[in-house]
Amino acid sequence: MFYDAARKIELPAEKRGLGLVFQSYALWPHRSVFDNVAYGLKLRGTPTAEIKARVDKTLAQIGLGALAERYPHQLSGGQQQRVAIARALVYEPPVILLDEPLSNLDAKLREEARAWLRTLIVTLGLSAIHVTHDQVEAMAIADKIVLLDAGTVAQEGKPTALYNEPATLFAAEFMGSNNRLDGTLLEISGANATMQVFGERITGLPRSKAAVGSKAVGIIRLEHVRCASVPGPNRLKMELKAPMYLGERWELAFAREHLTVRAYAAAPLAPGEHYVEFPPEALWVF
Amino acid sequence: MPIIVYRLLVLGITTLAVVAPLSLVVYQSFLTAPFFDHSARLSISAYSFVFAEDDFWQALWTTAAIAGGMAAIAVPLGALLAFLMVRTDVPGRQYLEPLILIPIFVSAVVIAFGYVVAIGPVGIFSTLAKDVLGFVPWNVYSLFSLIAIAGLTHVPHVYLYSAAALRGLSTDMEEAARVSGANPLQVALNVSLPMIMPAILFAGVLVFFLGFELFGLPLVLGDPQDVLVLSTYLFKLTNKLGVPSYQLMAVVVVVIIAITAPLVFMQRQLLRQAQRFVSVRGKGLKTQALRLGPWRWVAFGTIVFWLFITVVVPLTGITLRSFVVSWGEGVDLLDVLTLDHYRELLDYPNVVRGITNTLGIGVIGGAISVVCYTAIALAVHRWNSGWTRLVDYMVMVPRAMPGLVAGLALLWVFLFVPFLSPLRSTMFSIWLAYSIVWLAYGMRLVSGTLLQVAPELEEAARVSGANDLRVKRDVTVPLIKYGMLASWLLVFLIFVREYSTGIYLLGPGTEVIGSLLVSLWGTGAIDLVSALSVVNVVMIGVGLAVAVRLGVRLHG
Numbered sequence: 081m082f083y084d085a086a087r088k089i090e091l092p093a094e095k096r097g098l099g100l101v102f103q104s105y106a107l108w109p110h111r112s113v114f115d116n117v118a119y120g121l122k123l124r125g126t127p128t129a130e131i132k133a134r135v136d137k138t139l140a141q142i143g144l145g146a147l148a149e150r151y152p153h154q155l156s157g158g159q160q161q162r163v164a165i166a167r168a169l170v171y172e173p174p175v176i177l178l179d180e181p182l183s184n185l186d187a188k189l190r191e192e193a194r195a196w197l198r199t200l201i202v203t204l205g206l207s208a209i210h211v212t213h214d215q216v217e218a219m220a221i222a223d224k225i226v227l228l229d230a231g232t233v234a235q236e237g238k239p240t241a242l243y244n245e246p247a248t249l250f251a252a253e254f255m256g257s258n259n260r261l262d263g264t265l266l267e268i269s270g271a272n273a274t275m276q277v278f279g280e281r282i283t284g285l286p287r288s289k290a291a292v293g294s295k296a297v298g299i300i301r302l303e304h305v306r307c308a309s310v311p312g313p314n315r316l317k318m319e320l321k322a323p324m325y326l327g328e329r330w331e332l333a334f335a336r337e338h339l340t341v342r343a344y345a346a347a348p349l350a351p352g353e354h355y356v357e358f359p360p361e362a363l364w365v366f
Numbered sequence: 367m368p369i370i371v372y373r374l375l376v377l378g379i380t381t382l383a384v385v386a387p388l389s390l391v392v393y394q395s396f397l398t399a400p401f402f403d404h405s406a407r408l409s410i411s412a413y414s415f416v417f418a419e420d421d422f423w424q425a426l427w428t429t430a431a432i433a434g435g436m437a438a439i440a441v442p443l444g445a446l447l448a449f450l451m452v453r454t455d456v457p458g459r460q461y462l463e464p465l466i467l468i469p470i471f472v473s474a475v476v477i478a479f480g481y482v483v484a485i486g487p488v489g490i491f492s493t494l495a496k497d498v499l500g501f502v503p504w505n506v507y508s509l510f511s512l513i514a515i516a517g518l519t520h521v522p523h524v525y526l527y528s529a530a531a532l533r534g535l536s537t538d539m540e541e542a543a544r545v546s547g548a549n550p551l552q553v554a555l556n557v558s559l560p561m562i563m564p565a566i567l568f569a570g571v572l573v574f575f576l577g578f579e580l581f582g583l584p585l586v587l588g589d590p591q592d593v594l595v596l597s598t599y600l601f602k603l604t605n606k607l608g609v610p611s612y613q614l615m616a617v618v619v620v621v622i623i624a625i626t627a628p629l630v631f632m633q634r635q636l637l638r639q640a641q642r643f644v645s646v647r648g649k650g651l652k653t654q655a656l657r658l659g660p661w662r663w664v665a666f667g668t669i670v671f672w673l674f675i676t677v678v679v680p681l682t683g684i685t686l687r688s689f690v691v692s693w694g695e696g697v698d699l700l701d702v703l704t705l706d707h708y709r710e711l712l713d714y715p716n717v718v719r720g721i722t723n724t725l726g727i728g729v730i731g732g733a734i735s736v737v738c739y740t741a742i743a744l745a746v747h748r749w750n751s752g753w754t755r756l757v758d759y760m761v762m763v764p765r766a767m768p769g770l771v772a773g774l775a776l777l778w779v780f781l782f783v784p785f786l787s788p789l790r791s792t793m794f795s796i797w798l799a800y801s802i803v804w805l806a807y808g809m810r811l812v813s814g815t816l817l818q819v820a821p822e823l824e825e826a827a828r829v830s831g832a833n834d835l836r837v838k839r840d841v842t843v844p845l846i847k848y849g850m851l852a853s854w855l856l857v858f859l860i861f862v863r864e865y866s867t868g869i870y871l872l873g874p875g876t877e878v879i880g881s882l883l884v885s886l887w888g889t890g891a892i893d894l895v896s897a898l899s900v901v902n903v904v905m906i907g908v909g910l911a912v913a914v915r916l917g918v919r920l921h922g
């Protein structure tokens with residue numbers, strides 16, 4: 081146990097034996113790459129020859145073997161980040177903590193670094209805790225995601241479980257891009273929950289034990305919304321407002337009174353009235 | 367050694383060094399005789415005696431008048447100067463900047479001597495004026511001249527804080543005023559200066575406070591007319607009754623501190639407020655200088671004129687005087703040129719010792735002081751505890767003690783504490799006094815450097831397994847190395863120019879140029895005084911040149 085506010089436990093940082101990669105990398109500017117990485121071993125009284133061997137090995141693993149003599153300011157942002165990781169790995173801590181390690185990199189580099197980091201964690205068999213606000217990054221890199229809401233665990237599980245089976249409204253809204261339907265719960269029968277929106281019956285998967293007659297929230301991912309030209313079950317009549325071209329597809333924004341629904345489509349639709357369908361197997365009712 | 371031991375040790379030593387002299391002074395003020403006199407009893411008779419003295423009240427009011435007067439002169443001029451230098455296209459700004467700061471770095475006694483030999487009754491500029499006009503249109507020995515000179519030489523203090531505040535403010539608001547049609551003067555008066563009001567207010571209180579610390583100027587310029595201020599009154603008291611009248615001096619010291627301490631506290635509050643204002647900082651956009659048009663030459667002329675009065679007149683006066691046998695009406699300066707005054711310096715062993723001691727205290731003493739200031743700053747650095755407030759206040763205490771007062775208090779400490787007595791006549795006593803007097807200044811320099819160390823650099827070391835002390839040794843100290851070097855240079859400049867702190871500690875072995883100048887001036891040895899003054903100015907000039915060359919910021 082390192083820290084427990086309730087039990088007043090706080091082990092000093094130097095006694096925890098963890099590896100930590102800072103958001104800003106926090107490389108010591110007055111030390112070379114080699115000395116930055118070697119510091120943790122030096123503090124542990126490792127013999128010089130062994131320090132040399134282990135630092136060289138770690139630097140080679142992260143692909144910076146040739147840059148050991150450089151100083152941090154002579155490295156690119158991506159290289160600095162690798163040094164920070166090497167520094168956290170070199171004394172083989174049981175766990176390394178990565179505090180938003182990719183947030184300082186620009187968008188393109190970030191995707192490369194993400195793939196590189198995932199590969200490194202898998203090939204070296206590391207136990208790593210990766211803190212991030214970016215859900216795509218979390219899903220790409222993690223074996224297991226712990227979603228925190230104001231300091232408490234909202235849901236934990238595999239990335240696919242979090243994305244496809246959110247347990248709470250917070251988890252459902254946090255992951256992915258969503259539409260939100262506000263309505264009243266009409267009935268729950270077996271695997272179906274029916275809510276009333278604009279007088280229509282919209283059916284989805286029940287996700288909470290709300291009482292019939294109370295307010296309900298339907299959540300559906302953008303990619304599951306479909307557009308139709310005629311009325312039908314689970315469809316709402318809405319007006320198309322603004323089609324936006326995103327490159328690989330179009331995003332359509334529909335509106336009806338205060339409700340806005342966004343959907344993806346392969347081709348733009350004509351402006352005017354359309355029917356927006358919410359497939360029952362993709363709509364969660366909370 | 368656990369970090370807490372180190373912290374408490376440093377805290378204890380600092381508190382002792384600061385509180386001991388102060389409490390000894392307060393204790394002495396309530397005695398009937400010097401503390402080493404066995405007949406001394408507790409009493410308030412010293413207070414009754416001093417408060418019954420007309421001279422004392424006269425000195426107190428004169429001091430207040432001078433302090434108020436110099437603030438009234440320095441504040442508007444300094445603020446205007448800052449606006450011209452920071453925001454407008456006055457020609458040659460980058461060359462003017464270091465010149466403007468000279469009065470801060472040159473010892474006030476040297477400036478005072480300079481004025482006496484330049485525009486005194488037989489000064490070189492006075493004789494020139496007499497040749498041309500037939501009479502001398504000024505009298506340097508008057509309260510008015512004293513206030514004017516004190517005011518003009520303190521313009522840089524106001525300039526520094528106002529300029530720093532202006533640099534921290536985004537120019538957007540000024541540009542908005544210009545777009546609305548305001549001319550440069552209106553921009554300055556309606557937008558820029560009101561926005562840096564907290565900084566100007568702080569500088570005003572600072573200058574008023576420095577008025578109570580004035581010693582060199584009133585000693586040299588006020589004394590011949592019997593114009594006494596509190597510090598010179600204290601200095602004169604030394605021999606008032608024929609016996610050491612320590613209790614009376616202690617009372618004057620207590621009075622001085624009772625006035626300066628609230629001013630120091632007020633400055634602290636105002637500085638916080640001013641800094642809060644500065645945080646309205648724009649992005650580091652390139653600022654467009656305000657075009658003054660032909661008026662920029664008027665502004666340039668005004669700045670040069672002010673520089674001429676406050677820097678050129680006293681410094682050329684003292685320099686010329688050091689190279690001539692004498693001057694007066696009808697004397698051709700070329701006929702009387704000589705180097706004798708400098709040779710003469712070497713004939714006096716105490717003067718030679720004074721010069722080497724001054725260099726020693728500046729170079730070696732300055733280095734040790736910076737190490738001590740760093741030790742204190744490191745002790746409170748990232749210490750999450752109420753004790754750091756104690757250090758804050760401890761550092762403020764000596765600030766309220768003018769150099770003369772602190773030197774006196776330290777002298778008494780050395781007399782009072784038996785095992786310290788042998789150190790009194792060594793340079794250690796001077797070093798300790800200087801270090802205590804400049805504690806606040808030095809701490810500000812070092813803490814400023816420490817603030818720039820990003821906390822995660824230290825946290826990274828702790829996560830790697832280093833304990834607190836190890837983090838300081840391996841990460842913090844190496845990172846502030848250059849800041850410490852810069853502080854060393856600035857502390858050197860301060861220590862070399864210092865004159866009032868060493869006066870009471872002056873004795874064989876503890877001579878420094880500053881206190882020697884004061885004591886030589888008393889004997890009327892003007893030849894020696896001018897040559898020694900020039901030596902002092904040259905030392906400071908070299909230090910300043912090195913500082914400018916290395917790009918050291920001249921203000922903490």
